[in-house]
Amino acid sequence: xxxxxxxxxxxxxxxxxxxxxxxxxxxxxxxxxxxxxxxxxxxxxxxxxxxxxxxxxxxxxxxxxxxxxxxxxxxxxxxxxxxxxxxxxxxxxxxxxxxxxxxxxxxxxxxxxxxxxxxxxxxxxxxxxxxxxxxxxxxxxxxxxxxxxxxxxxxxxxxxxxxxxxxxxxxxxxxxxxxxxxxxxxxxxxxxxxxxxxxxxxxxxxxxxxxxxxxxxxxxxxxxxxxxxxxxxxxxxxxxxxxxxxxxxxxxxxxxxxxxxxxxxxxxxxxxxxxxxxxxxxxxxxxxxxxxxxxxxxxxxxxxxxxxxxxxxxxxxxxxxxxxxxxxxxxxxxxxxxxxxxxxxxxxxxxxxxxxxxxxxxxxxxxxxxxxxxxxxxxxxxxxxxxxxxxxxxxxxxxxxxxxxxxxxxxxxxxxxxxxxxxxxxxxxxxxxxxxxxxxxxxxxxxxxxxxxxxxxxxxxxxxxxxxxxxxxxxxxxxxxxxxxxxxxxxxxxxxxxxxxxxxxxxxxxxxxxxxxxxxxxxxxxxxxxxxxxxxxxxxxxxxxxxxxxxxxxxxxxxxxxxxxxxxxxxxxxxxxxxxxxxxxxxxxxxxxxxxxxxxxxxxxxxxxxxxxxxxxxxxxxxxxxxxxxxxxxxxxxxxxxx
Numbered sequence: 201x202x203x204x205x206x207x208x209x210x211x212x213x214x215x216x217x218x219x220x221x222x223x224x225x226x227x228x229x230x231x232x233x234x235x236x237x238x239x240x241x242x243x244x245x246x247x248x249x250x251x252x253x254x255x256x257x258x259x260x261x262x263x264x265x266x267x268x269x270x271x272x273x274x275x276x277x278x279x280x281x282x283x284x285x286x287x288x289x290x291x292x293x294x295x296x297x298x299x300x301x302x303x304x305x306x307x308x309x310x311x312x313x314x315x316x317x318x319x320x321x322x323x324x325x326x327x328x329x330x331x332x333x334x335x336x337x338x339x340x341x342x343x344x345x346x347x348x349x350x351x352x353x354x355x356x357x358x359x360x361x362x363x364x365x366x367x368x369x370x371x372x373x374x375x376x377x378x379x380x381x382x383x384x385x386x387x388x389x390x391x392x393x394x395x396x397x398x399x400x401x402x403x404x405x406x407x408x409x410x411x412x413x414x415x416x417x418x419x420x421x422x423x424x425x426x427x428x429x430x431x432x433x434x435x436x437x438x439x440x441x442x443x444x445x446x447x448x449x450x451x452x453x454x455x456x457x458x459x460x461x462x463x464x465x466x467x468x469x470x471x472x473x474x475x476x477x478x479x480x481x482x483x484x485x486x487x488x489x490x491x492x493x494x495x496x497x498x499x500x501x502x503x504x505x506x507x508x509x510x511x512x513x514x515x516x517x518x519x520x521x522x523x524x525x526x527x528x529x530x531x532x533x534x535x536x537x538x539x540x541x542x543x544x545x546x547x548x549x550x551x552x553x554x555x556x557x558x559x560x561x562x563x564x565x566x567x568x569x570x571x572x573x574x575x576x577x578x579x580x581x582x583x584x585x586x587x588x589x590x591x592x593x594x595x596x597x598x599x600x601x602x603x604x605x606x607x608x609x610x611x612x613x614x615x616x617x618x619x620x621x622x623x624x625x626x627x628x629x630x631x632x633x634x635x636x637x638x639x640x641x642x643x644x645x646x647x648x649x650x651x652x653x654x655x656x657x658x659x660x661x662x663x664x665x666x667x668x669x670x671x672x673x674x675x676x677x678x679x680x681x682x683x684x685x686x687x688x689x690x691x692x693x694x695x696x697x698x699x700x701x702x703x704x705x706x707x708x709x710x711x712x713x714x715x716x717x718x719x720x721x722x723x724x725x726x727x728x729x730x731x732x733x734x735x736x737x738x739x740x741x742x743x744x745x746x747x748x749x750x751x752x753x754x755x756x757x758x759x760x761x762x763x764x765x766x767x768x769x770x771x772x773x774x775x776x777x778x779x780x781x782x783x784x785x786x787x788x789x790x791x792x793x794x795x796x797x798x799x800x801x802x803x804x805x806x807x808x809x810x811x812x813x814x815x816x817x818x819x820x821x822x823x824x825x826x827x828x829x830x831x832x833x834x835x836x837x838x839x840x841x842x843x
C-alpha cells in the first residue's frame with residue numbers, strides 16, 4: 201500500500217514538474233508600494249517609425265510604474281504619397297515618395313522645342329513633362345568649289361542639327377601666285393631650259409613674269425654631248441691596287457667605263473692588289489762545316505723576301521744559322537761473328553752522319569774498317585729419345601761462338617729449336633687396392649708406368665706418387681676362447697685368443713705368440729662303474745646290467761664303453777598284475793574325491809550371495825527413516841509456502 205502511495209506521489213510530482221509555469225505579464229514592481237502590483241495601462245501611443253508605447257500605473261497608489269514599447273504592427277501597403285497604418289496605435293508610416301525616371305519623348309530641332317517625360321518607378325500613373333529648348337542652327341562650312349587664280353569659288357554652310365538648312369558664299373579668285381624657275385644650262389647629256397614662272401596655285405607655266413604668256417613646257421636648251429679623254433689601265437701590284445682603263449669628260453668631269461660614254465662610273469674599276477705570291481723556302485739546317493738559314497718566303501711577283509708566311513716582315517737576306525761543327529759519337533769495335541763481319545772502332549757525326557776513323561774527325565771514311573767473319577764453330581748434340589712425359593730431340597749442331605743451332609753438320613740449315621721427338625706418354629698398369637690386414641699394411645689402387653716405372657694415384661697419370669698410398673694395419677681383433685677341459689673321450693684345449701679379422705690364433709692376450717692350433721688337453725678316458733642287473737617287481741622297476749661313467753654321466757652296455765645307451769634303456773618295467781590293482785585303487789580314490797567335490801558345490805550354491813540376512817531389516821529401517829525425514833522436510837516447506 202505504501203509503495204502504491206509513493207508511486208502515485210512520484211507520478212504527480214513529475215507531472216507537476218512538467219507543467220508549464222504561468223507568466224504574469226500585467227504586474228510590475230512599484231517603488232511607492234514596495235512590492236509587485238497590478239498595473240493599469242493607458243492606450244498605445246505612436247513613438248517613432250519603429251515603435252509605439254503605453255504607460256502603466258499602479259492600481260493601488262496610482263503612481264507611474266512603467267512605459268514599455270513594442271514594434272508597430274503595420275497594415276496595408278505604402279505608396280508614393282501615403283504610408284502603412286499600425287493596427288495597434290493607429291499611427292502611419294512615412295510614404296515611399298516619388299522615384300522619377302526621365303526619357304526624351306520628342307527630340308528638339310533647330311527651330312522647335314522637344315519634350316522630356318518623367319515617370320515614377322513606384323507608381324507609373326504619376327508623370328509630368330518638361331520642354332527641351334530648340335537647339336538653334338549649328339552650321340559647318342566646306343569649300344564645294346575651290347577658287348581658281350582667275351575664277352571665284354563657292355563655300356557651302358550646312359546645319360549639323362538639320363542638314364536641310366544650308367546656304368552658300370562666294371570665294372573670290374586669288375590671281376596667279378608666280379614663282380620664278382631660273383635658267384638651266386644644258387649639260388653633256390642633259391638638255392637645259394630657259395627661265396620661266398610657275399603659278400603655285402594652278403601650277404601653270406608662264407614665259408614672262410606678268411603671267412600673260414602661258415607655256416606648256418619650259419623652253420628647251422639642247423645637250424652638248426661629252427668631251428671624253430681616255431685614262432690608261434694601271435696594273436695592280438702585290439700591295440697596291442690598280443684600275444681598268446676609263447674615260448673622263450672634260451666638261452662634266454664624269455667618268456665612263458666605255459669610250460662612247462654610255463656607262464657612267466663613280467670611280468675607275470678597281471683591280472685589287474694581288475698580294476704577295478709567296479713561296480716558302482724551307483729552313484736549311486746548319487751543317488757541321490756549312491752555315492744554314494731559317495725558313496723564309498719569296499714573292500714570285502716582286503721577288504721580295506719575307507721572314508713570315510703572311511709577308512708582313514720584309515728581309516733583305518735569309519736569317520743565317522751558323523755551322524755547328526761535328527757532333528761525334530764513338531761506335532765501338534764490333535768483333536766478327538761466325539757469318540757476319542765486324543768492324544773497327546769509328547766515330548759518327550750525329551749531325552751530318554759522316555764517319556771518321558779518328559776522334560778528332562779529321563779522317564773521313566765512307567765505311568767502317570771491316571773485320572772478316574770467322575765461320576761457325578759447330579759442336580754435335582746427340583739425339584735424345586723421348587720419355588713418357590719429356591720430349592726428346594733429333595741430332596743437331598750448336599755453334600759455340602754464335603750459339604745458333606743447325607740441323608746439319610755443315611751449318612747451312614739454321615733451326616730455332618732442335619727437331620722435337622714427342623713424349624710417348626705413360627704406359628700405365630693398374631695395381632689393385634690391397635686391404636690392410638691385422639698386422640700388415642695395405643695400399644690404395646695405383647698405376648705403374650711400365651716404361652719409366654713411376655707410380656701414379658690416378659688412371660690419367662697426372663698425379664705422381666713416390667709410394668702407393670698406404671692403408672694402415674688395423675691390429676688384431678682378438679676374442680678370448682676359454683679353456684676347455686678334456687673329457688673322457690674328447691680332447692680339451694688351453695685358453696687361446698682368436699682374431700676375428702684374420703682368423704689367426706694366439707696363445708697370449710697381446711696377440712704376439714701365434715699358434716696354428718690351440719694347445720691340446722688329452723682325453724682322460726671313462727671311469728666306468730658296473731651296475732648289476734636288478735629284476736623288476738610288482739611295485740618297483742628293475743634294470744639291466746650297464747656301466748655308468750661318473751665323469752661324463754654316460755651309460756654304456758659294455759665294459760669297454762663302446763656302445764652308449766640311454767638310461768631309459770636300462771629300466772625294466774613293473775609286473776602287469778600289480779599295475780592293474782594299483783589302477784583300480786587309484787580310480788576308486790578319484791571317484792571319492794569327485795563326490796566330495798560335488799557335495800561342496802551344492803552347499804555353495806544354496807548359500808545367499810548378500811551375506812547376513814539381518815541386514816535387510818536394518819536397510820528397511822534406514823529407508824523408512826529416510827522417507828520420514830524427506831516427508832517431514834516436504835511438509836515443512838509446504839507450510840512455509842502456505843504461510
